[in-house]
Amino acid sequence: MNSFLQLGLRYRGTAAVTSAAIIVALLAACPWLMDTYYLNLLFMIGTFVITCTGMNLLIGYCGIVSIGHAGLMATGAYVSSYLSTQAGLSFWVVALAGMLMSLVIGSLIAIPTIKAGGVYLSMITIAFGVVIHEVLIRWDAFTGGPLGISGIPKPELGGYRFDLKSMYLLVLAVSVLVLVLIRNLRRSAWGRAMIATKENEIAAASLGIRKFAVQYAGFAFSAVLAGLSGAIYAHANSFISPDTYHFQTSVQLVLIVILGGAGTVLGPVVGATILVFLPELLQMEKLRMALYGGIMFAVLFFLPKGIVGTAGQLLGRKIRGYAKTGPSPARERNSETPQLFAHASSSGAVMLELNGIHKHFGGLHALKDVSFSVATGAVHSLVGPNGAGKTTLLNVISGLYSANQGTLSLRGKSLNPRSLSDVTMLGIARTFQHSRLFKELTVLENVMVGMAGRRRVGFAHALLHTPKQRRDERVMEERAHLLLDLIGYEGDRDMPASQLPYGHQRMVEIARALATEPDLLLLDEPAAGMTAAEIGQLEQLLRKLTAYGLTIILIEHHMDFVQRISDTVTVLDFGKVIGTGKPEEMLTDPRVIQAYLGAEEVAAGA
Amino acid sequence: MLSIQGLEVRYGAIQALRRIDLELAAGEIVAVIGSNGAGKTTLLQSILGLVRPDKGVITFDGKPITQLSASRTANLGISLVPEGREVFGTLTVLENLRLGLKNKIGSTSKEQFERELASIYERFPRLYERRDQQAMTLSGGEQQMLVLSRAMISKPKLLLLDEPSLGLAPIIVSDIFASIQELAKGGTAVLLVEQMAHKALSIASRGYVIDNGRVAFQGKSSDLLQDQRMIKAYLGVH
Numbered sequence: 001m002n003s004f005l006q007l008g009l010r011y012r013g014t015a016a017v018t019s020a021a022i023i024v025a026l027l028a029a030c031p032w033l034m035d036t037y038y039l040n041l042l043f044m045i046g047t048f049v050i051t052c053t054g055m056n057l058l059i060g061y062c063g064i065v066s067i068g069h070a071g072l073m074a075t076g077a078y079v080s081s082y083l084s085t086q087a088g089l090s091f092w093v094v095a096l097a098g099m100l101m102s103l104v105i106g107s108l109i110a111i112p113t114i115k116a117g118g119v120y121l122s123m124i125t126i127a128f129g130v131v132i133h134e135v136l137i138r139w140d141a142f143t144g145g146p147l148g149i150s151g152i153p154k155p156e157l158g159g160y161r162f163d164l165k166s167m168y169l170l171v172l173a174v175s176v177l178v179l180v181l182i183r184n185l186r187r188s189a190w191g192r193a194m195i196a197t198k199e200n201e202i203a204a205a206s207l208g209i210r211k212f213a214v215q216y217a218g219f220a221f222s223a224v225l226a227g228l229s230g231a232i233y234a235h236a237n238s239f240i241s242p243d244t245y246h247f248q249t250s251v252q253l254v255l256i257v258i259l260g261g262a263g264t265v266l267g268p269v270v271g272a273t274i275l276v277f278l279p280e281l282l283q284m285e286k287l288r289m290a291l292y293g294g295i296m297f298a299v300l301f302f303l304p305k306g307i308v309g310t311a312g313q314l315l316g317r318k319i320r321g322y323a324k325t326g327p328s329p330a331r332e333r334n335s336e337t338p339q340l341f342a343h344a345s346s347s348g349a350v351m352l353e354l355n356g357i358h359k360h361f362g363g364l365h366a367l368k369d370v371s372f373s374v375a376t377g378a379v380h381s382l383v384g385p386n387g388a389g390k391t392t393l394l395n396v397i398s399g400l401y402s403a404n405q406g407t408l409s410l411r412g413k414s415l416n417p418r419s420l421s422d423v424t425m426l427g428i429a430r431t432f433q434h435s436r437l438f439k440e441l442t443v444l445e446n447v448m449v450g451m452a453g454r455r456r457v458g459f460a461h462a463l464l465h466t467p468k469q470r471r472d473e474r475v476m477e478e479r480a481h482l483l484l485d486l487i488g489y490e491g492d493r494d495m496p497a498s499q500l501p502y503g504h505q506r507m508v509e510i511a512r513a514l515a516t517e518p519d520l521l522l523l524d525e526p527a528a529g530m531t532a533a534e535i536g537q538l539e540q541l542l543r544k545l546t547a548y549g550l551t552i553i554l555i556e557h558h559m560d561f562v563q564r565i566s567d568t569v570t571v572l573d574f575g576k577v578i579g580t581g582k583p584e585e586m587l588t589d590p591r592v593i594q595a596y597l598g599a600e601e602v603a604a605g606a
Numbered sequence: 607m608l609s610i611q612g613l614e615v616r617y618g619a620i621q622a623l624r625r626i627d628l629e630l631a632a633g634e635i636v637a638v639i640g641s642n643g644a645g646k647t648t649l650l651q652s653i654l655g656l657v658r659p660d661k662g663v664i665t666f667d668g669k670p671i672t673q674l675s676a677s678r679t680a681n682l683g684i685s686l687v688p689e690g691r692e693v694f695g696t697l698t699v700l701e702n703l704r705l706g707l708k709n710k711i712g713s714t715s716k717e718q719f720e721r722e723l724a725s726i727y728e729r730f731p732r733l734y735e736r737r738d739q740q741a742m743t744l745s746g747g748e749q750q751m752l753v754l755s756r757a758m759i760s761k762p763k764l765l766l767l768d769e770p771s772l773g774l775a776p777i778i779v780s781d782i783f784a785s786i787q788e789l790a791k792g793g794t795a796v797l798l799v800e801q802m803a804h805k806a807l808s809i810a811s812r813g814y815v816i817d818n819g820r821v822a823f824q825g826k827s828s829d830l831l832q833d834q835r836m837i838k839a840y841l842g843v844h
Binding site: 385387389392434499501502525528533534557559596597 | 641647743747748801
């Protein structure tokens with residue numbers, strides 16, 4: 001059964017490549033089949049596909065909505081046109097210059113605003129688009145003012161001068177190339193890191209992923225593509241003016257991505273085709289903006305995932321391009337876990353030391369003078385009433401909060417000050433009380449995201465799908481499978497994480513945390529929502545992990561489980577440590593019974 | 607009060623529930639037990655109308671509710687406390703509790719609400735201490751107390767509970783189970799999905815064990831607590 005499935009998958013893959021090749025071949029034949037009018041429209045679609053594929057990377061993968069990319073297209077168009085008309089440089093040189101300038105200006109917007117993110121970033125891009133449009137109108141000397149630049153020469157290559165047909169073929173080739181690059185990127189550690197950061201910034205940072213690096217890469221690449229598209233358009237059209245780069249154009253770009261389906265590789269193609277053809281068919285040039293508004297309404301109401309996204313859902317197959325990470329059918333189950341945890345340290349030594357930790361939230365004193373130390377290789381449990389500060393303490397250790405007072409040290413080295421992703425790189429990993437799996441990613445990809453902090457190839461490697469990238473990807477896949485074997489996950493590994501039942505989500509989250517190669521693992525109520533049998537499995541897993549030399553800090557309310565698994569128990573109440581000791585001592589302490597267990601529980605457990 | 611016959615739910619190719627029959631009387635507590643992915647949450651969701659069944663009939667108070675949407679069933683007096691603490695984060699604890707009255711049939715007088723409030727605060731002093739705090743600043747367990755209280759204050763006819771003990775200190779779990787019992791004494795029917803099978807069966811009159819979308823077996827709580835299959839898979843060794 002399974003091997004049939006594998007065969008089907010492979011067949012489907014080949015079928016997709018074949019049909020894509022046929023479509024591209026048909027499109028390449030268009031110049032000899034169509035008149036100039038339609039060829040022009042196809043050319044326009046191509047330029048939009050180039051820009052919008054970058055926008056798709058930004059909106060669909062990074063979750064950044066830029067409403068100013070027309071300004072970046074204008075940058076590419078004007079810089080290249082100025083250089084080719086004034087300095088007589090060849091198209092190939094000026095296109096590169098246009099892309100570079102677009103990259104520089106894009107970076108100037110992105111670098112200061114990515115941290116702010118979300119709505120602020122969108123507002124900045126709107127402002128940028130408006131400012132660029134004004135600059136184009138007023139800076140006569142460079143832009144030619146409202147009249148624009150005309151007489152832009154067509155590209156030349158070895159004495160051959162391009163005409164509309166060959167410009168169209170050039171755009172077709174570039175569009176296909178760009179789509180392939182984006183598809184490669186989606187199936188790489190970069191793509192996974194982008195989606196992870198978009199879905200849940202804190203969880204991504206806890207896996208060692210730096211939001212800035214990932215989102216800047218996305219913005220920069222989209223700026224380069226916008227610049228390239230602008231340069232190609234200018235040199236095909238031989239005339240550009242500020243009108244082309246109005247605010248409306250930026251809106252149109254966003255609409256193409258959303259209509260087609262943000263986060264789907266082919267979305268921009270579908271979106272651009274519809275948005276270019278529809279106004280022409282309906283002959284409604286004057287009502288263009290109203291038409292766009294109407295389409296936007298319709299899409300958001302009826303197709304929130306866009307055309308390709310919704311079609312993909314309906315067909316039950318993932319055009320979205322979930323990485324094809326299907327395990328080879330013959331993959332052997334390893335009972336051993338070779339080199340999964342390379343740098344386990346000797347047991348007995350102190351792994352983590354907390355000294356006089358205080359944490360305030362406004363008037364709330366959540367942690368008061370918390371001190372204890374955690375031995376290497378031990379399971380150290382934190383128990384206490386709800387609201388006692390257990391999770392707050394975990395957040396302080398993992399770097400999500402910084403303590404107002406007190407010091408933490410890991411293996412004798414001070415842990416402050418630092419960022420969330422730095423803490424992960426130092427060897428601390430965590431799970432969350434509420435599963436924070438990345439829902440758009442598959443189970444296997446979720447685990448692979450955990451490796452993105454340590455093992456991510458260069459951006460160019462990811463785009464080009466180089467041998468190094470492929471090798472890396474194979475290694476990560478294999479490791480991810482081993483980790484899923486280790487936690488005993490038997491289900492479908494290529495299923496989107498959103499479809500996992502709750503208990504499995506918790507287990508996969510542990511595998512993901514382990515993928516960061518931690519020395520110290522922080523687990524926040526891992527057994528919540530598990531059956532007795534499942535808790536038994538969890539217990540086996542934790543014993544295996546400590547045998548590998550990992551140290552575990554555990555928050556848990558299942559007392560019999562805590563009693564069996566813990567080497568040491570620290571009890572917190574009202575943010576203070578009531579005591580630290582062996583589980584049998586702590587759980588029979590009268591203060592603990594009174595504040596936390598209740599007399600009934602003790603009677604039942606006995 | 608609630609009767610389910612031949613309920614089937616599919617998600618695409620996956621059959622989540624197969625021929626489920628279930629009865630629940632007013633004032634009765636019935637436990638639903640099963641491992642993760644067995645279909646327990648789907649069962650609750652299809653009763654409330656969040657999931658459309660493919661086959662089968664659900665009647666509530668003698669009326670068919672199989673095709674009703676969640677807002678309609680809520681108005682009939684069915685209340686679901688979902689797994690995972692859905693509080694309104696920027697509202698205060700007190701405001702969250704007030705919202706519990708929103709979907710109550712008829713109206714509640716101010717004194718009545720104050721009385722309800724007092725009994726909730728008595729049960730969960732933590733909520734009283736934090737009554738003017740934004741709900742998102744509560745710890746996970748405190749949020750769970752809040753969600754439960756919010757459902758209880760609306761005095762539903764049928765209360766669907768999905769893992770109420772999740773993330774709660776043992777002493778609080780006992781409190782919560784006591785409140786559930788009290789609510790049932792007042793006539794509310796309670797369908798209790800719970801992983802702490804031992805505790806759930808100790809307050810429930812009957813239990814259904816769901817495995818792979820089917821009712822694997824069912825019976826009186828006292829019998830289930832002795833059942834070898836139960837002890838092995840769900841009760842653990844005590």
